[in-house]
Amino acid sequence: MDKGNKMDDQHIVTSFDEELKDLTDGLVSLGGLAQIALRNVEQSLRMNDHDLAKQTIEADKQINALQLSLEDKTFNILAKRQPMANDLRMVFSAVKVSLYLERIGDMCKGVCKRIVKGDLLNAKSPKTIDALVNLTKNVQQSLDLVLEDYAQGKAQHALDVWKSDIKIDSSYANILSAILEDIKEKPEAIEALVPLFFIARYLERIGDQATNIAEVTHFIVTGETLGDDRKMEVEDETVF
Amino acid sequence: MKLNGDLIMDEQKEQNNIRNKKSLIECRGVDVFYGDKQALFGINLDIGEKEVTSLIGPSGCGKSTFLRCINRMNDVIEICKVEGNIKIDNEDIYHPDVDVVELRSRIGMVFQKPNPFPKSVYDNVAYGPKLHGRILHKDDLDAKVEKSLERAGLWSEVKDRLGEPGTSLSGGQQQRLCIARAIAIDPSIILMDEPCSALDPIATAKIEELIDELKDNFTITIVTHSMQQAARVSQRTAFFHLGKLIEVGDTEKIFRSPDHEQTEAYVTGRYG
Known part of the structure; x- marks a missing residue:
């Protein structure tokens, strides 16, 4: 291949590279904020830490603002550069990933609101709280893996995260059953127990968002969507 | 992602397979020489009937040379020699018995600059x-x-x-x-060699709209430097580089997730 036509990782238009890097950096930052929010959720739940929960509620504004700014950058890149192939996949997916991360922020905020407004101690259900903390840790692990993949432009954990999500769904179902049992046994604690339903639901949904990010990352890297056949294969492997 | 290098014949045959469309133009092993210099190397490409095929690639890659093989326009260049086989509707257009004037009456051509x-x-x-x-x-x-x-x-x-x-x-x-x-x-075929490169965006849009309408009745092959234009107007896209056909496939596939890394580098603007 002659020098005049050599292939390069860089675009001929260097400002396009800068814009893509800026977008990716922004998404990694947004992912970092979502990770912090989820870590705070875990600690707030474990320690019944209302102050930290309130800080997390407040910090969601930062996540929303960053998401909007990334959406704006993506819009400008699409309008100015009309990206193709892997650039198109990356830019298109950036919109989706930023929305998934923003939703994770919303759900962390939702959990924290339940912690602040509810009364976890009066639920008198330490096992359920422990199960919720464990669920949060599992969800955290999934999010960490997909964000690591995203930042590195790899899709090595996509299928693992998918499998984890099936376990997360199963844990969620078990937690719901346990809360129902608690309500039957301790009807006087129903007001403290009901928020736990919502917390479990938010956490399960965060797991779904992590799975969505894994799917998008797989698409960016391979150009192919993870088909339903592969999903069913994974589900079959993961049946308990 | 395939590695750089020549596509093996099996892959090329697979790529040339035009789904649900009859191939009106069939090119096999087309080599073109300008004197001692070889401009095209063993091009195997089928062009489907009543659809638009875009030929893309950097300047000097041979896409216009290939286009001009289809209506034997290269015949008018004294030092140009075309080898290989090109059939239109199963007729070898380089057979000595072919009447070139009659052939060209079946193939319309539109050039870069309105003439x-x-x-x-x-x-x-x-x-x-x-x-x-x-x-x-x-x-x-x-x-x-x-x-x-x-x-x-x-x-x-x-x-x-x-x-x-x-x-x-x-x-x-x-x-x-x-x-x-x-x-x-x-004609049954219309060849277009960068038909919009001298036009403003409004005139370009009108030509693109026209191409979309004409494809119901004509087989159209268009050389274009605009990736977006290829994406908008064509159903199939062929990428040429240094006289070789690197990749051909459904336009959507070429611009979303091409198989060949050279294609990806070109369509994303990474040729330095």
């Missing part, structure tokens, strides 16, 4: 049918001119200016006049 004849709008369109002796009566010729201009989306703009010089029209109108002139001889 109307120094004649009236009417005569520009009527010239081909008259030359080939296909229409003898004035009424029939009038109808052919009107129909061709209508199909080229130009009739409403020029119906009161048929006697004016073709060169008095705007650039975009001149290009559509050239398209009307090309289709007036009822």
